[in-house]
Amino acid sequence: MGSTSEPIISLKNISRRFSQTAAVDHLSLDIEKGEILGIIGRSGAGKSTLIRCLNGLERIDEGQIFFEGHDVSHLSESEWAPYRQRISMIFQHFNLLSSKRVIDNIALPLKLAGVPKEKRRERAMELIELVSLKGKEQHFPAELSGGQKQRVGIARALAANPKVLLSDEATSALDPETTQSILELIADINKRLNLTVVLITHEMEVVSSIANRVVVLNKGKIVEEGLVRDIFASPQDDTTIAMLRIVTPQLPAEFAKRLKPEGDEAVIELNIAGDVAREPFLHLIEYESGLIPRILHGGIDTIQGEPVGRFFLGLPAKDKDKLDKAVSWLIKHGRYCEVLGYV
Numbered sequence: 001m002g003s004t005s006e007p008i009i010s011l012k013n014i015s016r017r018f019s020q021t022a023a024v025d026h027l028s029l030d031i032e033k034g035e036i037l038g039i040i041g042r043s044g045a046g047k048s049t050l051i052r053c054l055n056g057l058e059r060i061d062e063g064q065i066f067f068e069g070h071d072v073s074h075l076s077e078s079e080w081a082p083y084r085q086r087i088s089m090i091f092q093h094f095n096l097l098s099s100k101r102v103i104d105n106i107a108l109p110l111k112l113a114g115v116p117k118e119k120r121r122e123r124a125m126e127l128i129e130l131v132s133l134k135g136k137e138q139h140f141p142a143e144l145s146g147g148q149k150q151r152v153g154i155a156r157a158l159a160a161n162p163k164v165l166l167s168d169e170a171t172s173a174l175d176p177e178t179t180q181s182i183l184e185l186i187a188d189i190n191k192r193l194n195l196t197v198v199l200i201t202h203e204m205e206v207v208s209s210i211a212n213r214v215v216v217l218n219k220g221k222i223v224e225e226g227l228v229r230d231i232f233a234s235p236q237d238d239t240t241i242a243m244l245r246i247v248t249p250q251l252p253a254e255f256a257k258r259l260k261p262e263g264d265e266a267v268i269e270l271n272i273a274g275d276v277a278r279e280p281f282l283h284l285i286e287y288e289s290g291l292i293p294r295i296l297h298g299g300i301d302t303i304q305g306e307p308v309g310r311f312f313l314g315l316p317a318k319d320k321d322k323l324d325k326a327v328s329w330l331i332k333h334g335r336y337c338e339v340l341g342y343v
């Protein structure tokens, strides 16, 4: 993934309106070759409309879309066809044909493209291997688990060798363990085939486990974008902060309800990432200030190989000078630090 190479998809100021609603509102975004981009937002933020604009299922009212440098903004349905083979999609409810066996579901895009039967079979068997469904080729979708159905969906999406895989809430109907195995498969395919992946989701865990970069949508606009580990370590927009609240540690209620403007112990909210999160930072606070912090709640996650931590700390507050030293150190070395109050 090089920032100097041309983006595989470039959106320039695009809008899509439905009567009074701007589902996508003057949005610009570059999608880099080979990246896994997560698009998140609350219900109604415009995620589905945006992803449908990417493969021509939804027409834009304004702006331009470039695919590998070609302007595809206003192509006719038939002109879109070749691009749609290069930008394929997987869905929340898999969208398999229930009357067709696994192998025929996977080979369907090739059949529609006029590929001869023997070649279709060969390619479908290759894909069955790739998504670890060996032995299931003659099964019907109803005989498969949710995770296996999504594997068929992925194999079918890859049949025509696309360059971009769009995922529309592809793990939302799956249990956490199956979600993880499907995400691992997508990450593996991304690496092996250098396939660009764009996934829309309302599940922050999906983004934190496989995306490199994340875009946060609200009311059809991008309100925040960046590397996943940076956004998780210091979210700026209220939408992002609210969405992260569900998956990141929060101050336990027993402390929250006891917070006062003065007290013996300061309660501190702290986000850390990178080098400081690799250090024995509690010890460093003590070294710097003479105060021994205690962890009230929190921990460290690994996102894209980097430690990202979020803690609620208690620090003795009787000696204001020492407390100031400790807080200054945390402000300097942390991504976010706030004294929430005292208990």
Ligand SMILES: Nc1ncnc2c1ncn2[C@@H]1O[C@H](COP(=O)(O)OP(=O)(O)OP(=O)(O)O)[C@@H](O)[C@H]1O
Binding pocket: 018, 021, 022, 023, 041, 042, 043, 044, 045, 046, 047, 048, 049, 050, 202
């Ligand atoms: N075909 C349509 N006709 C009218 N309004 C639409 C249509 N499609 C989307 N919208 C509106 O556009 C806005 C964005 O919808 P969209 O489905 O893109 O959001 P979303 O972020 O994918 O939501 P969800 O997570 O609930 O699927 C919403 O206000 C929705 O009501």
